[in-house]
Amino acid sequence: MNTAAKPNHIGRKISRIRELRNMKQEALALELGVSQQTVSAMENKDTIERDLLEQVAKILGVTPEAIENFSEEAVLNIIGNTYNVDNSSAVNYGCTFNPIDKLVESYEEIKSLYERLLAAEKSKVEYLEAMLKK
Numbered sequence: 001m002n003t004a005a006k007p008n009h010i011g012r013k014i015s016r017i018r019e020l021r022n023m024k025q026e027a028l029a030l031e032l033g034v035s036q037q038t039v040s041a042m043e044n045k046d047t048i049e050r051d052l053l054e055q056v057a058k059i060l061g062v063t064p065e066a067i068e069n070f071s072e073e074a075v076l077n078i079i080g081n082t083y084n085v086d087n088s089s090a091v092n093y094g095c096t097f098n099p100i101d102k103l104v105e106s107y108e109e110i111k112s113l114y115e116r117l118l119a120a121e122k123s124k125v126e127y128l129e130a131m132l133k134k
Contacts, residue, residue, distance in 0.1 A: 013070040015043040
C-alpha cells in the first residue's frame with residue numbers, strides 16, 4: 001500500500017474551487033487584472049506566490065488555507081452525507097404560502113390604496129370648489 005501523500009497541486013485546487021463557484025477563467029482573470037491565459041497558466045502550477053493565493057482566495061470567497069487544504073473527496077463526502085432525496089412524497093421546496101393568495105392580497109391592498117387616494121382627491125376638489133365660491 002502506498003502511503004505517500006498526494007502532491008499539493010494548488011493550481012488544480014484553485015481551478016476546482018472556481019468551477020464549483022460557477023466562475024469562468026475569464027471572470028477570475030478580470031478580477032485579478034490579468035489575461036485568461038495567465039489564469040490558465042496559474043491553474044497548471046503546483047505552487048503560487050502567497051500574495052497571489054490570497055488575492056485568488058478573496059475573489060473566490062474562501063481563505064487561502066481553504067484552497068491549500070481543499071479535498072475533492074471531502075466535498076463529495078459532505079454532499080453525500082447531507083443531500084437527501086425523498087421521492088416518496090410530493091416535492092416541497094419550503095413554500096409555506098399560496099402564491100395566488102398573495103396575489104389576491106396585493107390586489108386588495110392596491111384597491112384599498114386607490115380608494116383612499118380617490119377619497120383624498122375628492123376632498124381636495126370639494127375644498128377648492130368651496131374656495132372658488134367664496
